[in-house]
Each structure stands twice: as structure tokens, then as C-alpha cells.
Amino acid sequence: MKSKDNATGTRYGMVVDLDKCIGCGVCVVACSSENNVSVLYDESDKTRNISWLKIYRITNGKGFPETEAVYLPRPCMQCDNPPCVPVCPATATRQDPNTGTVSQIYTRCIGCRYCMAACPYHARDFNWYDPSFPNGMDRYLSPEVSPRMRGVVEKCTFCHHRLMRAKAKAYAEGRRDIAQDEYIPACVEACPTKAITFGDLNNPKHEVSALIKSPYSFRLLERLGTEPKVYYLSTKDWVRRMADNYLEGEFIDRP
Amino acid sequence: MDLALIPNGVQRCSLKTFTSWAVLWIVLIVWGLVSAFLVFWKGLNQTNMNHYFAFGLWIVFDLSLIALGAGAFFTGFLTHIIGGIFLYPFRDNLRAVVNAAVVIGFICYSAAIAMLGVDIGQPIRGWFIFWHANVHSMLTEVSFCITAYLGVLTIEYLPLILSNRKLKQVPEFNIFGNTLHHIVALFAAVGTFLSFFHQGSLGGMFGVLFGRPFAFREGFFIWPWTFFLFIHSSIAAGPAFTLLCIWVAQKATGKQLVTRDTFTLLAKISGWLLATYMIAKIADTIGWAYGVVPRAGLSFMDFFQAPYGVWLIIAEIGIFGIIPAIILITPKYRERENLLVIGALMNVIGIVLNRFIVTIQTLAIPVMPFDRFMTYFPTWQEWGIAFGSIGYGILIFSLSYRYLPMFPQEPELNPVEVLGTVVTDSGAIKRS
Amino acid sequence: MELDRRNFIKFVAGGVGGTLLSPLPWKLIDDIAIWTQNWSWVPTPARGKISHIDTVCTLCSGACGITVRKVGDRVVKIEGREDYPVNRGGICPLGMAGQQILYNEGIRWKAPMKRLGPRGSNRWKEISWIEAIDTVSTRIRGVRQSGNPEQVAAIDGNQSRSSVALLIRRLLETVGSPNYLVMPGQEHTSAMVQLLMQGSDGPVALDLENADFVLSFGCGLLDGWGAPGRMMHTWGEWVSRGPKERTFVVQIDPRASDTAMKADLWLAPLPGTEAALALGIAHVLVKEKLYHKEFIEGHSLGFDDWTGQKGITHRGFSSLVLEKYAPRDVENITGVKAELIIRVARKFAAARAPIAVAGRGKGLLPGGLYEHMAVHALNALRGRINKRGGALVAGNLPLSDWPEAERDSAARDGLERTRVDGAGTPHYPFARSLIHRFSESIRTGSPIDTLFICSANPIHTVPDSRGIEEALKAVPFIVSLSPFKDETSLMADMILPDHTHLEKMTDIVWPTGIQYPLYALSRPVVRPIYGTRHSGDVIISLAKKIGGSVARSFPWKNFEEAVKQRAKGLYDAGGGESSPEGSVPVWKRLAKGQSQSKGHSSFQSLWEDIKTSGCWYIPSHSFGRWTEAFQTPSGKFEFYSSAIEAAVKNSSKGGSLDTTLQELGIRARGDEVYMPHYEKPGSGADKGYPLHLLPIELINLASGWIGNPPFLNKTLFDYQLKGSDLFIEMNPKTAAEYGLSEGSRIILRSRRGELRARTHLFDGAMPGVVFIPVGLGHTAYDRYLKGKGANPYEIIERVEDPLSGQPIWWNTRVKVVKI
């Protein structure tokens, strides 16, 4: 396992407050709409449909009425040590050293799906079908994001085109820094309860850098060493325990 | 009809019989071609693979074919590289099977590459692996090596093809074939080098997946252990598979094609390699169960859920690992032909099972605690490609056997009565 | 040089070698690489100038502010508006997917259509607008000439105060028909409660943002209730206040709904017993003297036992709850632990600004009247009426009235006839519209000749939807104004398709539940992409074509002119704001006299401002003022509703009170009838149908008249919909009793019918209850929706709510048969 020194430089990351997330799915719709994600006729086939951001419902397993359920939105974790990047044979996916985000070059991808096998979060989706925008729905497609063809893998890019947009604007105004609010992915912008915060994890001016120090913050499958840049917050012990695999008696409740 | 093509000094069945035999396999090939066409035309939705099962039957078949095809490089290695010195007493035995091993290797690798071509979502971009190579990917290494090695196998196959009676009459072919044959050791060496790496990289492909605790086997030197396990297991299975193929060919033709002690030699090599492999594999499993698994916060049994239960690993290591190893290394058992064949077969099944488990189990196990355990069953299109490649293999092998002097010992072991110039239905006769 | 073989080979070899050394091969390889990217059937989105247009989402009456991102002429993305007072950024998934409603031509009517072939055969002929309007107006003229103008009816799903709704009502009025029906909804029940207990007819105004304790009786606060964008934003607001100040939410729900799971406390009463629970809480408040003395003593009627005008002693609300709703008794009825009831009551009483709200799920369907009254009584007990963070008493928006509609003699005659659905008759004294009664009376020989259906899909969205379908079959002529190929419009004879929400101007007058006056106005963000026409314009041109007094009642050139005429009142009233709100949200600014007019020099400039900002609002409210707040006969908040008393008297004219009450469906007797009380549901347990069926509504599944857009299908779990199978939710224990496991295929059978589904085991589902999501099971629309899942309304038994007459939909018994 490689460990990278990411103490300096920009590292875009996300903090999702699960106590605020109500599972409404607006982020999923916003993401799909922003990124020209194709919609199958049968979207209930969750093993084949494309959703860069997927919401899981996790429950504490207790019976009625002690049941508790929490929604967990899962975008690409944009790992600092991504399992998917080194495995790609055609260099179709790459971690941007300047932002820490993991990109996917659709026109380069040969569709071997090795990266999907590598990703424990199932954050990558393969185009099993031709993209479908039937009945004139191709009219709502955004030119900022290219639609993908059948046979390639696609994934969340932290709305990279929005970063480009923000950079272009900053450049035009003669600035080098991008403020916290200037670049946020579509899901963050859309969240009606403001459960998602986005920014540069290394920048103390950005809210996220403080949030990830919360005793309630955690990441998914931290033990694997993937170093995800998507953090979660939850005050519920069982939710934090559910984020990773623990042996009997191993989970220590931090707060 | 095709008498002129049949090698000297051997007898072959009638063209009619051969055709009806071939048709059986052509049907499988057609099934495979139809499947491949559907996959190219409509995409990979023709399979039952999905986001969870990113790899399916085809990768299992690929891994298995490449493992079983290892007989080619390993026999070549034994024959041409160290055969001259260390294995001198067995030189003839090895020479007797090396052609068959090369043909089997060629079949396995060409089928595997064809299958990979179908398996990728963008077949017309397959060459991007070479063009935009990411050298840090095990899959890149695999692709480079198996492609190059297929080239080597083709070169090794060429002298045999060119020794076809008809082709031999063309002086250019004859001389070219002979020249190639002279330097076959070079290609055997290159093949050995390439095979060593891609067999290992195939294992490494899974061993480096640190996001998948089932497959992840890092910690040995700079590589994952599976790198060496795969090499080890493939050279254990390769000779056994060559043995099996020749044995089946003997049964099918009703002729003895190699001497009995050749079988014993192959069995011995295979058996000892399997035995040592089993030790390594068990060590690996224990090391994994007490290292990787608890580090990931999981317990051994978390990885085995119906239908991919713990029986799989029992079958792989116990039934199809230790038992064939014992059979093949014990001279008493190995001398009995049926046990020998069963041992070789179990050996092969064990390795295939290993490749299956490594591929499917890795993907079936949810890593996120709240995710689901998945199962998968291939569609007829996937089976079509798989069976098509089997049909292709048998057809190529049969054609090679029929028209090429694949088994140098055959004429000796099956002397043909000289009947003058009379040509019978039963095949060609020795003319000289 | 001679071209022999040798030279030829040399030439070729040289050529190959030379080419390989040139840049040509690399260029070619590069070109091939680029060529592999070329998939002609992958669309290339056209480029264009990117623009953002602020408007309002009018897919429901929540009126969220949206920004539409356009590229050239195309809508590509819809986002919430941070500056809009209602939602301040957040919008619901349906609104977010609005472009799929606009551009999916598979679900849209593109031009006026005339039915060919039998009803439901879906064979149509495109006609011109002139022909369409001609045909319909001729028919109406005919009906009027025959002397039965009441045979024209309309089912309207538009927001009741919106201009389109008013135009449709006006059309019926001038034609001479009282048969104007609206789609049932919880808002009607809430309005009824306000009328009965406060005597006010203003909109429901809940100051939720300022509340610090919310007691929600089944309201899917986060499941799409009220104005969904506002509710979700408010919830984020509540939670963000920090652990001490955060609003405490108690959710009362038989299922672990999203709201229940996010609430601080979840109580799960048996379905339909919410009123008892509310009264149990009231019991504790009364018994422990935790009620608001000033309000109760000075501004309420019927709390203590009292003596009426004729010297009759009436029983007070306090003695009623003390006698009948002790926590133990309530525990027996509801299944909620007595200790929990006491705890919640004390917490409610201790809170600084608590509010109790009633209504189930999204509130698309009516609630129980007595139940709503019981919940509102809790607000009264704590004096939470017209208080910051409570239930406000609001007046109507200062919109101008249109000139009086002209009624000719035929119209006057028609309007005097009784409504087909019986609403407003002594039998249904408080109902304005009863769609189920309407369908019942139509099924046996239609008294309706021509039926307009606007912005509604009753065949899918009303309980006992099969009954509606049967009824519509009996109507000779149906005109649908729906833009969508929904179930109901497929039953029509003529389609006069409306624009979709992004193509037209729509006003929403006081969005659902907002606590201050707000007028929302959407504007067309794209030119209509098909040959559709604004329903408002269609009604106006229809009226003009009908001629006579009808035409004279519609003097406007077009819809916008009519809207503008109404909006003039906003200018005349003075004050109000029409610019997007500033950094301080409106709900924080609410106080008397906070309204600042932007000083518009003319109505025209105000109008332009409203069109751009999409809103006009008055950020002020005069809290308190209990003396003027109530318009009841007593001038007080009435625990004992004199309006009910009057209505019951009116209904029982001459007959016995007992019979009348029986007819009204009320089980209680005596003074209880006029007070909030718990009515045991009429249809009880049945041996053959052991389970309770409860439809549930999900925020990410559109269950109203608009079909679920494809993007939303993405957000449904595969244990809610899988392939074409709908999943019901069941407690694992209940499932085990019936031998069901996860994914079992079942038939769900009620006395009304059956449907096929599969089971999903969910610990959060109450044992003995089957929960089924609403919104699927379409037989119309396109491949994304058609044939997927099942519609629970088809098997829901319709029982009338006592007094309000609205259909109860939470009281169906079912059995489950495993297949």
C-alpha cells in the first residue's frame, strides 16, 4: 500500500451529516441531471443501473418499535489511496494530484471492469446498455458533461466541470484561489437539509476541515487503507459501527 | 480424400468419421460465434454480469485456460532449457509431449485472448492497453505477456504446422520450419520468461485488490503472494492437463501415442509441484485467515455464505488438492492408469476451482457491512463463448493430430502394415 | 528499371519501411483512437449560451423557488433558489426532475386530440385548436339550451385559490352548473377545522420554523408533506440549531417512516387511533393543569362545563378528556404506552413554542375531521394559536376580485340545482366537494353530460380508483385539459392539452401551510415545445366561443391579463415585498409592521417585479390578538363547535337527532358530537381479513397527478420496486405468521379487490399492518411507469369520515395470500 503525503495542496472532500440526511433522493436526481446520467427503463435493477450517488438505508436491526433507520448517501469516496486507479490497464482513470479527485476518461476506458472489482464501495458503474434518453429526453442533456457510451465505466467526479467553471471564473477575475462556495458538486448544492458540506480538507478556512475533526466523524471501510475523502457524521454509535467491519468487542465508541 | 495431408507412417480414421466428429465441435463453435456476435452487437447486457459481478464466467475460464495452458511453457522449459542437462534421461519422454503441449498452449491462449476480446466493454479499444499502458496495473502486464506469449506460441507451433506432409513439399516452408526448429530454445526461453510473469500477474491481479479482503494477499516481498501461488499452481496443473489431453486422445483414437513412462514422468512432475503448491496454498490460507482477515475486521466464516459456502475451499484444498497430490506422488498409485488419470483430473479440477473461487468469491462478498451478498449465474451467451472455446480447442487439437506429426513416438508405437500402394478407407499408409 | 518480382518486392519493402519511419502510422493510430470514441448513437448535447432563469415550481402547491439552467433554448437543469422565501434552496426530487416532465414526449399530448375508437383504446386523431374549442363550446351550448346546464361538471386539481381554478369555477358558474369538484386533500380537512373551531376561512398557516417542539400526528414532514421544499429546509434549520436549541420533533406514525426515523421521538399508535392519542395528551395537560390559563379562560368556549343560551348545561372538553382519555385507556386504544403519553404531554407543555400538526403522509388525501380537531385542540390548550411558532390565524391575500360573473337565467336555474355529489347538503354540511359521492351517483346513469378534468388524475390518485374509472365510463363526454397521457386523460373524448409547468405562467396563492401571505408566480422559461395551450387561455377562449353572458364574464384577452387583474390588488393594498428575500429569512422577520414596500411607482412596475422574482409577500404577522382572531359565533376558540351544532340541527330538521347522527356517520352522542373526540372506525376487524392496509407516501415517489419521472425511479430501492413488482412492507413477525419471507410473491386481497405484490420485511413496520407505497401501478404514461407496481387505491375500501363526509383511506382490512 502506498501512502501519500497529502498534508499540503488542495484535497477536495465531502462531509455528509447522516443525522441531517433524510434520504429524499434529491442529491441522486441532482447528480443524474447535472451529469447526464442515463436512465434505464428498469431502474429497479440496481445491479445494472447507473447511479453515481447511491443511497443505502441501514437499520439497527432491532425489532418494532425500537427500529432505527439511517440513510447513507454514497458518492465516489475519492480515495487518497484509490484501489481503482493503479489497476486500470489503459490509464483511463487517474487521481488528479492537484485536487485529489479521481477522474475517469470515458473515451479511454476499454470496459475491462477491473476497477469495479477493485472498488469496495461499488462506486463505479458500468454501462451495460447503450445510454438511453428516449422520447426526446436528450433535449435536456448538458453540454458540460459528455454522455457516456455503452461498455465503459463511469463514476462520480465531484462534478469536475464545476471546478473547471469556477477556475475559469477565478482566472478571468485574476484570482488564484477558489472560495468554498464557488465550487460545490451538484449533490451538495441540492441537498435540501444541507446535510452535505464540501470543500478543501486541507484548507482551514473551509468548513469541512473542521468537521472532519469531529468525534462523530468517520469514513467507510477505513481499515482497508483506501483513505476516502468522503467523511460522514453520525451521533449514533451503531451507524458508526456499521461503517466498517469490526470483530467482536473491537469497536470502540469514541465520543 | 485428405490422404495427401496425413503424416507419413501413421493411420487416421476416414474423413467421414472425422467430419462427423468435427461437426460436434463446430456446433459448439457456432454457438460461441452467435454469442460473440450478440455481445458485440448488443453489448455486455447479454451476460448476467453486473456491477457486483464485474467479472464472470469468462474470467474464470480465462484464468483456468491460462493456468492449464501452462503445460506449454513448462514442458518447453523442461525440454529445451533444462532438458538437455538436468533431465537428460527423460529427453525422449519430453520430446514426445512437447508438440502436444505447444498445441494445447496455443489453443488455451488464443481462446483466452479471444474471450477477453469479447469480455471488454469496448472491444475496438482493446489495444488501448498497449497504447495507453498503465504499467502499474497487473492487467497490463498480463495483457502484454499473454499477447507476446501467444506470438511465441504461434512461432513454436509453426514448425509443427510446416511439417505437414503437403506443406513440407514447399521448400521455403520446409527450410523455414527447420530453421525455426533450430532456434526453438530461444522462444522457449522467452516463453518461460513471459509465462512466469503473466501467470504471476494473473494471481497478482487479485492479490493487489486491497479493497477486497478476500483476494488481498500482500506482504510477501514486494508482491502479493498470489503472484507466486498462481505460477506454482499453473505449472502443477499444466503437465497434468497435457497428460489428460493425451490420454483422452489415446482413448479417442484407440492408439498409444506416447510411452507409458511419459505419463509417469508427467504425473510425477505434476504431483510434486502440486504437493509443494498445496503446502504453499495452505500456508497462504492460514496467513490470510490470521492476517488480512482480522485486520479488515472480519472473521474467516464471513467469507463463506451460501451458495459459495466453506465447502468450496474444502473442495479446493482438501478434495481436489491434497488427494491428487498424494495420488500423483505415490509411485504405487501413479502406476495404476485409472488412478493416474483420476489424479491428474482432480489436480486440474482443483486448479480450476481455485480460479473460480478467486474470481467469484472475491466479488460475491460484500465489503461494506450493510451491503448484500450476491450470487450470479451465467446466461446462455456466456456459456456459449465458454463452450465455443472448448469446441475450438478440441477441433484444433483434432486437426493438428490428424494432419500434423504431433506425436513423434506414434509411428513406432503403432507400426502400420505396408500394403504397397493400396489406399484403404482406414487412412494413409506409409509409403517409404 | 524493369518491374520484375524482385524489384516489386524491393519497392514494397522500401515503401513499408519508409512509411513506418514517417509520422503517418502514428497519426493513423491516433485517428483510430479518436474514431473509437465515436459512437453515433450516443447523443452529443448541443452547445449554446448558458443562462439561468429564476421562477417557481408549480408541480404542487408548495411553490418552491427554482432556477432553471438553460443552454441555448434548452432546459438542462433545475436547481433550488436560495433567495426564495418558501424553500431557501432545497427542492424536492420531483421538482428537481422537472425537465423530464417537460421533454419526455412519451408522456405528453402534443396537440389537441379527438378520440377514435372505443374509450381506453388509445386511438386518437389530432385536430386543430379551432375545431377542438368549437366542438366543446358547441356541446356546452347544447347542454345549456336543453335547460340542464348543471350537466356540465369539472374535476379540478389546481390549487383552489389559483387563477386557473377560479377560471374553471367561473366557467361552470356562468354556464350554470354547481358541479365543480376538487380533488380531495388534507388541506380541506384543515380548513374545515379552522372554520369549525376558529370560524376563519383563511389559509392554513403554520409557523413551524419558529417552533421548538413539533408534535406531528402522522404528517410526513420529510416525506413530502405541506410545501416539501419548505419542510425539508425547515428540518435542516431545526437540526442545525445545535443540540440544546434544536427543535424537538415527535412523530406519531405506525411505521418507521423517514420522518419517524429522523424525529427525536417516535410513537407508533394503531392506525386510525391518532385522535385518541391526541386526547390522551390533552388529558394529561388538563389533569396536570398544564394548559394555558389565559387563553382557555379568556378566549375559548367549551373547556369547562358550561350553560348555553337555553339554560342547557353542556359538558366541557376538560371533563370529556378527563373522563374518557386517561393515559391507560388511551394505551388500550392506541397501543402507545401510557408513560410515553404522559412524557410527551409534559414535554409539549414545557416547550417554549410547541405546535401540534395533523395530517398523514404528504397530505394529498383528506384526514379525519375529529382527529384534526383533537390535534388542534392541543394547540389551543397551550394557547399556541396565533403565537410565534404556533398555528396562525391568517387572512386572505389582498388580491383583487374579478368583476362579478354574469349569470343569465339558465345559469341561475342550473346553479340552484343540487350538486351531484351532495356536498353542502344537510347530509354533508361542511364538504365542498366529494369526489367519491360524485363517482357513485354517476355510475348509475350519468347526470353529467360534459365533464372537464384539469390537472387531476382521479383514476389513479383517489381511493377506490376503480369506482372512479367505472363512473367516468358512464359520462357521455369528457374533456381533459391534462398535458399528460395519464389514466384519466386516456378516458377522455377530447384532449385540450395544457403546457407543462416550465412552459407557462401559473400563480399559487398562499402555498400550502406557509405562515405569511405569499403570492407565487411562475413564468414560462421555455417557449411551448409542442402545440399545447395554457388551460387558462383555453377556458377563456371556450367561454368566448360559448358566447352570451358566459363570454361577457370572461373579458380578458388572455390568461396573463386575468392574472394581472387579480394581482392589481397586491399593489392597491400597499406594502408587501416583491424582491427575493434578503439574508434574514422571512420567518425570522415576522412581526407586526415589518412590511416594507419597495415603493413601486406603478402597478406595472410591481407586476414586472413579481414576474421576475416569482413572489410577493408580506413579511409581517400580528401575533397574539386573540380577541379579534376568532370569527366564531362566540368570538372565541370553540372546543365546542357551534357550527357543528347548527349543522346537525339543520340536518335533523324534524327528524330524530339519533337518526341524523347515524346518517352523518357519527357514533358519539351528546355533547361529544360537537367536540373533538375519538370515533372508533366504522369498518372493524373481519375474520377473513386479518391485516390492516395502510398506503404510504414517499418523497421520492410522485403520488399525485403527475407521474413519477424516470430520475425518481433511480432513487427507489429494489425492495420497493423490482422489475414490475411492487413490494409491500411488513414486520418480520407478521410475515412469519403467514409463512412469508423477503421477496415472497403474494396476493393482497381486500373486500374491494386484489393486487399482486412482493413482501419486504422491515422491522420498522407495525406488526399486523401491511404498508404499501402509493404512486405506482400506472396503466398509462410511458415505459418508465406503465405496468410497474400496483396502485393500492384500487383495493382501498372507501368509508366516509363522520361529519366531513370525506373518504377515509386508512381503514382497509386485507388478507395476504402467498403464491
Place this chain on the structure above:
Amino acid sequence: MFPFVFEWSWQLDWGRIVFMGLLYMVLGAISLGMLYAFVMTWLKLTGRDKLYERLWLRFPFTLW
């Protein structure tokens, strides 16, 4: 695959150099072997194989 594709400028490390180096060696060996076979065939066909007998070229292959 070739030093001038831009992946090399993205990421040039020892891994790449070693890997590609080995690959070129293998490809070189195969090509040289084939070249040898072609050349020898040509020599023999044109009757110059006696020349070939004396050539040092044959040396490495006489070991076996």
C-alpha cells in the same frame, strides 16, 4: 507504449522504465529470432548455407 505517449509525461518512474525495458527486450528477442529464421531461410534457399555454416551467428544455437 512508446516514450512519447503522454502517459509517460504523466508518470515516469522506475516501474515504467523497468517494465517497458523488459518488454522491449522480450519483443527484441522475438523479433531477432524471427529475423534470424527469415535470413537463414533466405540464405539456404539461395544456396548460401555453406556460408552460414561458418557464420558466428550459429554459435548461440549450437549449444543445444
